Amino acid sequence: MSLPYRAEVVVVGAGLAGLSAATRLAAAGRDVHLVDAAQHPGGRLSTSRVDGFLVDRGFQVFNTGYPRAADLDLPALDLGWFWTGAVVRVDGRAHRVVDPRQHPATVVDTLRAPLGGPVRAAALAAFSARAGYAPVSRLLAARERSADEALRAAGVGERALEVFLRPFLAGVLLEDRLETSSRYLDLVWRSFVRGRVGLPAGGMQAIGEQLAGRLPADRVHLGVRVTGVEGASVRTDGGTTTADVVVVATDPDTAAVLLPGVEASAPRQVTTHLHVLPESPWSAPLIVLGQPRGQLVNSAVVSDAQPAYSPDGRALVASSTLAPTREPDVREEVARLHGVAATDLEHLTTVTVTGAQPAATPPLQHRRPVDLGGGLFVCGDHRDTPSIQGAMASGARTARAVLRHLGAPLPTTTAPTTADPGAG
Ligand SMILES: Cc1cc2nc3c(=O)[nH]c(=O)nc-3n(C[C@H](O)[C@H](O)[C@H](O)COP(=O)(O)OP(=O)(O)OC[C@H]3O[C@@H](n4cnc5c(N)ncnc54)[C@H](O)[C@@H]3O)c2cc1C
Structure with missing residues (x-):
């Protein structure tokens, strides 16, 4: 179904950020149209x-262990x-x-x-206990350095670093110099300490599909590429839609093209x-x-x-x-x-x-502005942290900002919308 000429809210991008924003806004009673160039919801989860x-x-x-896991029906993901x-x-x-x-x-x-013996093992256990159970506010206030420096300072030792921690973290951070911010390292490690890692029976795309299933089918427009955003107007090959609010929830590189002035990249x-x-x-x-x-x-x-x-x-x-x-x-x-x-x-x-x-090198900017003014908003993992958690937290944060802009009361009975004290 094509986009209407007028809409209350248009969300561009049905990745986890756009889906998190759109489902919250719809649950708050807002008329939301979600548009994505791809033929499936979930974005990078494909x-x-x-x-x-x-x-x-x-x-x-x-x-x-991601705080925003609370927004999903985990049993249904099997x-x-x-x-x-x-x-x-x-x-x-x-x-x-x-x-x-x-x-x-x-x-x-x-x-x-x-991995270097019991003293090194105890150092890694102490690092894990702090990351897992210290208040997030304390983790985010800790001295910031590279992940490599932080692990060395924690006393994990060269052997554990090279044989275990570096390859383990490289698979998560997608970089092996461990130049990522120690603050993001703490948040990532916290999620491993507090949670379990798994795969849905339907593949990772099932996560996005679950969220998309909470929206009316005629409000989800797949296979529609947005070619321009001017103020609160969205241009597609099928025409232009003017909205009270436009949320750009694309990947970082597209966000930087659609929204000059927004710096974002995913290297x-x-x-x-x-x-x-x-x-x-x-x-x-x-x-x-x-x-x-x-x-x-x-x-x-x-x-x-x-x-x-x-x-x-x-x-x-x-x-x-x-x-x-x-x-x-x-x-x-x-x-x-x-x-x-x-x-x-x-x-x-x-x-x-x-x-x-995106990269999460120091200084970690994990709460970048999402309200660009004039009814235009931006969200995505590049606004928070480069993860499923970051994308979902960003979408939640943006939905709250949109509701404030529209003058609506915050929802009280839907998925959690309070300020997320957790990772990114
Ligand atoms: C290989 C890989 C491994 C990863 N591993 C992990 C992991 O283990 N754990 C973890 O937490 N995170 C991981 N991530 C990161 C995580 O997947 C992302 O951070 C998150 O999915 C980003 O969601 P998003 O909504 O911000 O962006 P996206 O998922 O990129 O969504 C943006 C959406 O915008 C759409 N779009 C773009 N341009 C347009 C346009 N012009 N018009 C309309 N629509 C448009 C896209 O089609 C897309 O659906 C991994 C990512 C990848 C790729």
């Missing part, structure tokens, strides 16, 4: 089927879980490093992992290679970390965490590199990490995502 396997556009996971932790390979041997609170039986494995990128194995070589759903000087940051049998990703019980393996790579150049490394023969790996597909995430 899933397709390849030979019957569910393939997310780049390996990513949902973390229930999440399959990774264990919190990872497998590290040192001198050819695989060692499990697992959060002992979740799997107490693995504590001996974790203590035996060559992080990732390439994910998908392989199929006859069966999983592992007994537990754990991400396997890349090794120092290797190309891979991590590799995971995603169907161990979420069996619905495979149509027939074969194992689906997702292996990611930060620099663009060709499958033949990483195949041996994938095989080594999983302890299988390279000939057992059947290449399914490879996905390179540019513009995957």
Whole structure:
């Protein structure tokens, strides 16, 4: 259905930020039209089927430790879980490093992992306890430096940093220099301490689809590209819509084009290679970390965490590199990490995502302005933090600002809309 000539609110972009804003505004009784150039809601959370396997556009996971996870119907997503932790390979041997609170039986494995000994392990535990349980206000007031400097200052030691923390965090931050702000590191680590990571049975796109399902179908306009935004008017190939409020919730690069004066970019990128194995070589759903000087940051049998990703019980393996790579150049490394023969790996597909995430280097600006004046608003992960949490928090924050602009009372009975004290 095409956009009307007049609307109360138009939200441009049906990623998690736009969906979070639109669903809140609709729940508050506002007439909201949501428009997206893509044919599916969810933006960067995108899933397709390849030979019957569910393939997310780049390996990513949902973390229930995000405060905004409260906005979702998690049981309906039917999440399959990774264990919190990872497998590290040192001198050819695989060692499990697992959060002992979740799997107490693995504590001996974790203590035996060559990460620098009990003093270093205690330092990492202390770092985790602070990130997980200190008030967010204290974390955000702490001295800011790079994540690398913060971890060294915490006393985790060179070995744990290189073998475990650097590859683990590189898979999350999509950069391996650990130049990201220590404040964002604290928020990210907090979500791992407080939550679990998993994959929806329908793929990551199911998260956006769930939110989109809360809007009337005739208010969601997919496959419609916005070519210009002037004041509170939105131009598409199908015509121009004038609205009381326009919310630009696109990816950062498009926001910077549509809204001169808004500085936003998403320099992080990732390439994910998908392989199929006859069966999983592992007994537990754990991400396997890349090794120092290797190309891979991590590799995971995603169907161990979420069996619905495979149509027939074969194992689906997702292996990611930060620099663009060709499958033949990483195949041996994938095989080594999983302890299988390279000939057992059947290449399914490879996905390179540019513009995957904004950078969160110091100084962390995790509450950038969203009200541009004159009924024009902007939201997205580039306004908060480069994550699912950041996108959703940004959408929630923008909805509150829009309701203030429209003079409406804040909703009292819908999804939480109070200032989010959590990560980004
Ligand atoms: C490979 C990868 C791995 C990631 N891993 C994680 C992870 O493990 N955990 C985590 O928390 N986060 C992860 N992220 C980051 C997370 O996915 C994003 O931060 C978040 O989804 C951004 O949501 P958004 O709504 O801000 O933007 P987007 O999802 O980019 O949504 C913007 C929407 O705007 C639409 N649009 C753009 N231009 C136009 C136009 N001209 N007209 C109409 N519509 C337009 C787009 O089609 C899109 O749907 C990852 C991202 C990627 C790509």
